[in-house]
Amino acid sequence: MFGGFVVGALDHRYRGEHPVRTLVYLFRQDRLRLLVAVLAFLVKHSPVWILPLITANIVNVVVDHRPIAQLWVNAAVLLALLLLNYPLHLLYVRCLHGAIRRVGTDLRSALCRRMQHLSIGYHSRVSAAVLQTKVIRDVENIEQTTQQTGDMGLSALTTLAGGLVVIAFQVPAALPVFLLVVPAAAFLVMKLRARLREDNESFRREVERLSARVSEMTTLIPITRAHGLEQDALHRVDGTLTRVLRKGLRLDLLNGSFGALAWILLNALGAAVLAGAALVAYYEVIPITAGDVFMLSTFFATLTSAVTSLLSLTPVISKGLASVRSVGEVLQAPDLEQNAGKATVDSVRGEVEFRDVAFSYGEGEQAPAVTGFTLKVAPGETIALVGPSGAGKSTVLSLVIGFLRPTSGRILLDGRDMEEIDLRSYRRFLSVVPQECILFEGSIRENVTYGLSGVSEERVRQALRDANALEFIDRLPDGLDTVVGERGARLSGGQKQRLAIARALIRDPRVLILDEATSALDTRSEALVQQALARLVAGRTVFVVAHRLSTVRGADRIVVMRDGRIEEVGSHEELMRLRGLYAGLQGAQLA
Template sequence: MGDGVQDLYLRDRPVRTLARLFRGQRGRLVVAALAFTLKHSPIWVLPLLTANVIDVVVDHRPLTQLWINAAVMAVLILQNLPLHQVYTRMLSRAVRTVETGLRMSLAQRLQELSIGFHRRVSAGVLQAKIVRDVENVVESTRQAFDSGMAAVTTLAGAIVITAVRVPQFLPVYLVAVPAGALLVVAMRRRMSARNAAFRAEVEHMSARVSEMTHLIPITRAHGLERDELDRMDATLVGVRNAGIRLDVTNGWFGSLSWILMQLLSVATLVGAAWIAWTGRFGMSAGDVTMLSAYFVALTGAVTALMSLTPIIAKGLESVRSIGEVLTDPDVERNQGKALVAEVRGEVELQDVRFAYDDAPDEAAVDGLSLHVRPGETIALVGPSGSGKSTVLNLVIGFLTPTSGRLLLDGRPMTELDLRSYRRHLAVVPQESLLFEGSVRDNVTYGSPELGDRAVTDALRDANALEFVEAMGGLDAVIGERGARLSGGQRQRLAIARALVRDPRILVLDEATSALDTASERLVQEALARLMRGRTTFVVAHRLSTIRGADRIVVMRDGRVVETGGHDELVAAGGAYAALHQLGAAPAAG
């Protein structure tokens, strides 16, 4: 699965969608079905052979028939091993291929969906779709195939053999088997309330455990361990009591179901025995045993088919959930647009307005016009909610202006392939995004062809080479999300990553806001090297970070209220001067 995977999905038609998903696996599924039918055949053939053996004994038939039936039984039993392997391999390859394709398609779609989509949908929800929903689809398909094939082949085999050998008994099956299965299913349905209550208690316990672990520092700091344990104990007692009630209910229904099935089986056995004893229909003693065994098997098969309903429903609901992502139209469309082979770094915003979908009447940026020359450093300052971060996202291409135009080197960005444009751009955010791996892996992310010399030079310019060598060099592992590094060290690695890309446009979003004074000095030195000769957009709350900008743009409520150099704006005594007097430029835009 890859490009155009959304075409496989039909809204509100999950069954057809599921069939489309497995369209490429039809050959394997057919082989799996044939292998299952043959390997499962002892379930419905052995009662017939058992009947033959009993008739050999009762009627004193030639012993040759006994050995023939015994040989057939042995062959049927032994063939299960090789055919089960064929079945398992074919079914596993089919479902695992679909599983991998679904997860890859979701990952690909997440890379295509707009930042607006990712702003609306939490990462936890998306992770659940990739992990849990795909797993539900696969496991539901596997269980439906396993149980469904077993039930269908048992029903077909038993009914066909009965129709050939004792056709007069078929009406008994047609009435008694569905009735018995329906009674069992009806009894199980009555357990749903207990199951729901137990699930609610488990979910409550899960929430309490999460809360308890989150509060451990506060609990320990205030000596409230006993109080917290008392609260947890009450929650666990609730789970225990609900579990006991569920187990007792399961015991009652399990016992009643067993009694019901045994009584029906005895009734079938006695009825068949009476018919055989009276000599009606030409039934033999072996037929009595066969029909009794088939009744149990058929009832179990019908019950299994009915029990598949919630399993299938769970899988189809996950198909719908996955389809919400794969068919969401909010994608960044780059196909057919002009590739950006070279960037000079000229950026121009012409009367740009932008409003988020959840607040279309409230402009985050309103009437913004700004012409940035190649190599110029622009600092954006202003109070929280003034629109600074929105401007950065517009420059990166994450957002498209609601009205107005944004030009790159004189070309409208709406006409450009933004993926190729971003190869000439680097972002250093407030919280540097690193992954578990080596220093080399993180610095060369997106540029794996770079040699060690280029990486070492970038680390040196980013003031990171000293601590990297102390850790063990380029192959040193930094831990999950850079857990082995301090905040300043993580930022300097992020700067090194930006340096090796040699970007023409640079975006610094609160790159030093979370650092102490010593770390900030080292990061500022590295940033100064990184910014040299590059068009740079800076958002910062420390005025020391933006003092050297070529121009400072002061924003409020999505509009530009002042523009100029540091000394010019301080002398003007306006909004920037007020911020300077406070010694900070409030961040978050």
């Protein structure tokens, strides 16, 4: 379980289910809370539809000179209901909004956990920004939709139900009129509002263009300033600002005119209801009192507003249900890394064997990324993968990590098929030093010991010393507690790379992946990183990819790849004597 959900059950609720049924399922644990919230709302909201009745009773007391005690009784009832509003409103908020917040939190937890289980292939297809939007905005939309539907929907429904019940008991002859006129008036108001939809959409699109222009302007500021193009950049933005101004003014005028028309329409119909009720009372067509006339007039405005509120919830609900579907795209995504029930890896010697391995990035792919790859790597051996771009080197690394599974063939780890082991337990014995070190907003200590607990100060310092990182860390004002900034923004490329090596060293891995670990560094930084890498690879099984062939000369074996196949295998000296592809690549770089 995670949050309040069972994984399998939650997945099922997003497969082919209508979003409304999914929402009902999500709130199943809070059925009692929701019932309490509805009951609390009914009582706390009752003054809205009881007030016209009480006012009518008081008017009748005054007009008909009824006993004054009736006035005090009506006033006391209203006061009691008003005083109950505060505690009942707090109870309503605690129950309904508490349930909504819990569902939102559980949904975000479910999404984050699902993302951790989805394959690297899925994450390469779906951008991080899209997933972030689902976790933040889509769940927020679901929360807001549920909250607004609860608040506005309950308010409108209780007002309608209460008002119609009062009318049915007090003036039953007026009920058919209200059942026809109130929905018709609300429908006319909504039609007027619908005319604005196109202009609202046009204004929204213009604002989005402005956002894109501003984003483009800020991104290009270095180039703009370097070429003295400030006025040109401002001219581009000013044009969009002018269009936003015109669209905004047009929309404001339309909103004003339609708002005035709606106000005139409702008040004219209200006046008609008032006049009609007064005429009926005056000519005694049906027996109604002066208080009833006032009550019917008041109820017309109240009930029309309630129906209008219900109709206006349609786009809100549609937006929320669309977000439910959007969240479901992640929660029901089938592209998972399957580890359940597989054997746990308790130790790793580091022997890796590829047996006729092939891999394709899709069924329609004509040329597989890797094909016929056969190689046996002894524990502690360093294997360098070289070759032109698109040769399949990074794919082989992903296969070793377990991010990708072979389309055909087998990969054995210490003689065990990797298809049969829990890859999460295997990765405890594996470290990766990528081309660009990925750091999070936190201290150097937190980044180096990420995922480890109870690591001593001396062990951290030793890892940093071996990574040639201690010399710059000791010069920092806060030392190990220095915050590196978002994605390590306060450190140079060489400094970040040495932290990545320290992060690998402190885990004492048995299998090590070096993916272009020095390609983006200057000469001095590369020399420091190479010294640190020499300490890191000692006694470990290492797979290294490098475009600079000078960095792989010391590898035990160099595997030369082309078009997903192994072309040559041997040491640097052996391959140079062959005068094949490797020698050609070496000559091209030296030239």
